[in-house]
Amino acid sequence: xxxxxxxxxxxxxxxxxxxxxxxxxxxxxxxxxxxxxxxxxxxxxxxxxxxxxxxxxxxxxxxxxxxxxxxxxxxxxxxxxxxxxxxxxxxxxxxxxxxxxxxxxxxxxxxxxxxxxxxxxxxxxxxxxxxxxxxxxxxxxxxxxxxxxxxxxxxxxxxxxxxxxxxxxxxxxxxxxxxxxxxxxxxxxxxxxxxxxxxxxxxxxxxxxxxxxxxxxxxxxxxxxxxxxxxxxxxxxxxxxxxxxxxxxxxxxxxxxxxxxxxxxxxxxxxxxxxxx
Numbered sequence: 184x185x186x187x188x189x190x191x192x193x194x195x196x197x198x199x200x201x202x203x204x205x206x207x208x209x210x211x212x213x214x215x216x217x218x219x220x221x222x223x224x225x226x227x228x229x230x231x232x233x234x235x236x237x238x239x240x241x242x243x244x245x246x247x248x249x250x251x252x253x254x255x256x257x258x259x260x261x262x263x264x265x266x267x268x269x270x271x272x273x274x275x276x277x278x279x280x281x282x283x284x285x286x287x288x289x290x291x292x293x294x295x296x297x298x299x300x301x302x303x304x305x306x307x308x309x310x311x312x313x314x315x316x317x318x319x320x321x322x323x324x325x326x327x328x329x330x331x332x333x334x335x336x337x338x339x340x341x342x343x344x345x346x347x348x349x350x351x352x353x354x355x356x357x358x359x360x361x362x363x364x365x366x367x368x369x370x371x372x373x374x375x376x377x378x379x380x381x382x383x384x385x386x387x388x389x390x391x392x393x394x395x396x397x398x399x400x401x402x403x404x405x406x407x408x409x410x411x412x413x414x415x416x417x418x419x420x421x422x423x424x425x426x427x428x429x430x431x432x433x434x435x436x437x438x439x440x441x442x443x444x445x446x447x448x449x450x451x452x453x454x455x456x457x458x459x460x
Contacts, residue, residue, distance in 0.1 A: 194248075194249035196214060196230045197234045197250075198210050198213070199242075201364060202235075205372035206368065210233070212421065215231075217412060220410070220415050221408070221411040224407040224410050224414075226404065240261070244262075248266075248396060250394065250395075252272075253392065254313075254314060255444040265398050266396070268441070269405060269412070270394050270409055270435050271440075273431045274363075274391070275429045275431045276363050276367035277366075279391070281434060282390060284316075284363055284388065284389065284390075284392075285363050285387065285389075286321065286361060287382045287385055287386075288383045288384045288385065289361055289381070290302070291351060292379045294383075296383060299325065299383065305357040306335065306336060306338075307321070307339075307357065307359065308338070309338060309347065310340070310359075315444055316362035317344060317362070321459060322459040326450070326451035331455030334460070339356060344362055344366075345369065348369070351380060360386060364429060371429075372427075389443055389444055390441050393436075394412065394433070409433075416433060
């Protein structure tokens with residue numbers, strides 16, 4: 184939802200990336216657990232509720248941002264110098280390995296395609312051009328077989344992974360790439376969204392979607408945020424919540440880890456395939 188605010192009355196938090204309607208309650212419970220741990224860590228003005236009435240980019244740009252989660256692609260492009268990585272969560276989902284994840288390339292179950300090359304000249308759906316999982320990862324996979332030429336006859340932007348899957352299921356598109364965590368959450372909480380679809384392949388791995396705070400956060404706040412995350416991960420009262428959200432752990436990656444996002448993009452460009460088309 185659009186939001187014109189640039190400053191908020193207090194610190195703010197959001198967890199927009201995997202906040203499917205089916206797991207909203209679990210997302211809220213996860214934040215409540217983190218917030219309690221932050222208060223025990225002595226962090227002042229911890230927000231009780233997550234912000235959901237503003238678009239994500241407005242929240243990420245806010246100097247009042249305490250905690251959120253973002254995609255690696257905007258982190259390394261539009262938000263360079265505006266966000267600071269706190270830690271990267273690990274998920275219990277096929278395609279994940281520790282804090283790294285892949286996208287799953289999805290087609291209809293009855294599609295005769297056996298390889299990505301079989302989809303040459305077909306229609307693709309992507310959630311957004313600034314998405315690592317739905318756009319850049321698929322571009323990287325296609326670049327290997329495109330041979331510097333156009334590959335898809337049409338690419339439509341869907342606005343979300345679930346929308347991309349719906350387009351493929353309906354026949355309005357033939358293929359999409361979906362974050363493996365989103366795919367696993369849908370398989371658990373909304374299996375109908377994956378009916379009559381199948382996974383054709385996987386993309387290259389990239390660092391997962393990081394928890395972030397404002398760039399101006401000092402080292403002391405960063406350590407308190409990490410301590411609170413570890414406390415929430417160890418809290419037995421949050422075990423069911425973590426299971427609902429597929430959260431298995433966190434890892435603090437080196438600052439250079441997210442350079443891999445740029446490398447994946449540049450590798451596609453070097454193959455002569457700069458645009459998903």
